[in-house]
Amino acid sequence: MFEQHRETLEKALSAIADRGYWSAYPESPSPRVYGEGAAERGKEAFESYLGKPFPIEQPGTGAWIGGERSPYGIDLGVTYPEPVIDDLIAAARSALPAWRDAGPERRALTCVEIVHRVNQRSFELANAVQHTTGQAFVMAFQAGGPHAQDRALEAIAYGYAAMTASAAEARWEKPAKGDPLVMNKRFTVVPKGVALVIGCNTFPTWNAYPGLFASLVTGNPVIVKPHPRAVLPLAITVQIAREVLAEAGFDPALVSLAVEEGRGLAKTLATHPDVRVVDFTGSTEFGDWLEQNARQALVHTEKAGVNTIVLDSTGSWRGMLGNLAFSLSLYSGQMCTAPQNILVPAGGIETDEGHKSFDEVAAGLAAAVSRLLGDDAKAVELTGAIVNPDVLARVDAAPSLGEVVLESRAIKHPSFPDATVRTPVIVRVDPGKEEVFGREHFGPIAFLVPTASTQESLDVLRRTITARGALTAAAYSTSDDVLDQAERAALEAGVNLSCNLTGGVFVNQSAAFSDYHGTGANPAATASLTDPGYVAGRFHVVQSRRPA
């Protein structure tokens, strides 16, 4: 079954080995690609969910709950089954043996079919992502749809590669006095147990799919616990997964949804003795709590960090400013990969347009952001809306942290009058105030920090990222020597580095199959999306041997 996906799986396996450009799912939301009327059908499908119980049937259903409100100012009114935990876990457990026995290949092809059907519903998902995260539509489509699907396929490929790196059967023939010793051996992949994926508010699909599919392909039933503000995209995903699994003859309880209204469900699930794998994206506080308390489980977390840009010099003043302005503005900086700390020598930098003082750099960046977001109607398609009141409160408080270089501006969304839209605030912070810029301020908040020199900037990068982690770092320099030093500092801090981005590649974007998202080598994450360390612990190999 699903033999048609063998080629996709093989291409994905090549892609994770080569790490050049490849993508399974087209990112363009155009009718040429996704078909005439696909956008309209997706919107209708999304709207059909509003104000109703979500169409999912799973064992262990208690009340129907839900309170999602779009950052664009619309109450979604969708309700979901509140789980009876022990029933949900029992159903997952009883679904496990048949899924384990299906073996790596059948599981992988079934997982690809799930992703394939998710892809077909990209417009529906884009609407759901837009109205739970506040992302602008095109971003919600790309990051919530094909990019997330590529990351899912990448995780499937890594899991499959890890499970099949060694033979599943072997004949062992050891020379001996007289007849050789001969044994037939069988090696079976066994999953760790029930897996839990804890979704986040800002990227419900992109950040949940790697864990979901890495666990599922390696044989673990998965309980998906979305963020209470971003349930719908994962509910749709779970629904699709259950549908495919049932069609393939498996128990749909292999993937189930656990929704909560209040707080505490994630803790209860994550520390349940039968839950053996936990994937989490979110705050450092809760990530650390999980690592400390979910001791019966393999825990992978992606947490906060202090993403850092080092400006030393540039061969493209305008390109650099434009690129940085875009990175700060995209989804109002509400990306775990968005830059926060921009370190600039107090004496300024050399550029293709001459020497620029620190103040000129600050003014140039402020102007670039203002220019980029000058037209309200266009601006909101870049910034989207502010995801929740916590982010808004941080934006409002940011000016008190230093000297304001660029004020945040409230924008009236032309289509959604109740949407909360804010442009980035840029604040100059003294290098001595590491207690300010040395921790994450999630949202459209950037700090410009004057340093004694690029050397000091690299020291700050190394020190703050070693202490607090980061998912991204970037450096701008016309000197190969400085770039090499930046690479070395990034290696030591264990952070992925982008150099001299002045065009259409941005520090906060990573491409599946090529760019690693996070490293595991600094406190911002325990592993990369996706690398061997992310998949290997999710399964074990149990062997059986008999004389031939």
Added chain:
Amino acid sequence: MFEQHRETLEKALSAIADRGYWSAYPESPSPRVYGEGAAERGKEAFESYLGKPFPIEQPGTGAWIGGERSPYGIDLGVTYPEPVIDDLIAAARSALPAWRDAGPERRALTCVEIVHRVNQRSFELANAVQHTTGQAFVMAFQAGGPHAQDRALEAIAYGYAAMTASAAEARWEKPAKGDPLVMNKRFTVVPKGVALVIGCNTFPTWNAYPGLFASLVTGNPVIVKPHPRAVLPLAITVQIAREVLAEAGFDPALVSLAVEEGRGLAKTLATHPDVRVVDFTGSTEFGDWLEQNARQALVHTEKAGVNTIVLDSTGSWRGMLGNLAFSLSLYSGQMCTAPQNILVPAGGIETDEGHKSFDEVAAGLAAAVSRLLGDDAKAVELTGAIVNPDVLARVDAAPSLGEVVLESRAIKHPSFPDATVRTPVIVRVDPGKEEVFGREHFGPIAFLVPTASTQESLDVLRRTITARGALTAAAYSTSDDVLDQAERAALEAGVNLSCNLTGGVFVNQSAAFSDYHGTGANPAATASLTDPGYVAGRFHVVQSRRPA
């Protein structure tokens, strides 16, 4: 450098993929293989250490300490540097960058050279292993020498495979409007940090080499902390590693020795903030402590378990008894893989020599052990000596646990009058006494448990191993259906199973490159020696990208 080992590395990579028979280091201690006079030179080398400071120079040396006493009754009198912890760790840290920068291939070839030189000193190591563990000489040679070296090479191969599964460099070219986006990317393996290997008393080399070489090949400097009773084999190993590393132009501080007289050094090292990987073999109590407390590190443990044999029926009554008797007697059951619980239907079993009642099975096994160990001079070459007073105390206490089927016998060693030698004790224990057979009694102690049926035996296997873990399990049956059920029970318990061993393959022996040692799927171990899960977490990949 060490290009000559490329072929060995490639063969090892094939072997871990195929999992058929392969061995890099010959197990026969014969002059034909290891050269005329090798045995004598090895013995002399061992004797040259006795009563002296061990010839190793490393930074952070305090006093010279040591109190090893051979289970054969000889004080070794070797002293070793007591480490100044912070100096030792600082030296390891400062050695890291050059080793990281050397890259996977150069590290792997250097590691193979270390193992190659260890192999050349197998006789010296065999003497050291014999007189620290109590193993008989031939076993000390094989398990402490070539078998341990094969496990080392296997870990190197797994580490190398994991590090090189993806490209180290890539050109990424994404189609775009106008010119494509083109980036050059570099992916660098970075180690987690300083690694610690905590050795055990019974298999100082075999159990330490996988962790040592898995950490080293992936770029981590390694501190080796041997068991205080089994220092010499690891001191020799560390000395060889340092010699090779220095010759290759690296800082020998990449591998260092940390010896203690008292207790507590392992705790101090394992919880040091700079120690990021810990490998441990030993008690469940301390393994659990490490997992709970060494939170800054990736911790791999191999702990106690209840290895289980299910007897259902056999086509070779004599072969089965002989095989089991050997497994119980080898190194006096002081193997983490030795059987402990033998589950037999109370109504007896069918065999090629007719029906055998439970009592006949018990008597048959007792007779087989007595026959195997009937000649004292031959017996000691199988049993070796009792490794420490704790094991001896358990043997002496075992008769109180049930009804004695076979008494342990003290044997006078013909060559070592002060050696403590004991044959196995076999005790019949009621199936209701799971508090007795449901935990590990390390040493030459086996329990015969009458069960209601083979079904109940499999239930007991599943239940006890799920609760307490096991490294091995075995089943004997002439029914394919029963063997399939046993396989399923073993899968569910997450334990490696051997079926119908009646010849020269024993449940307590595992072959490198083919058999997995442990699974990670039950409480006896966190991972297998060696599987992808054992190596993957020891390193991360950090990427750097620049516009092309």
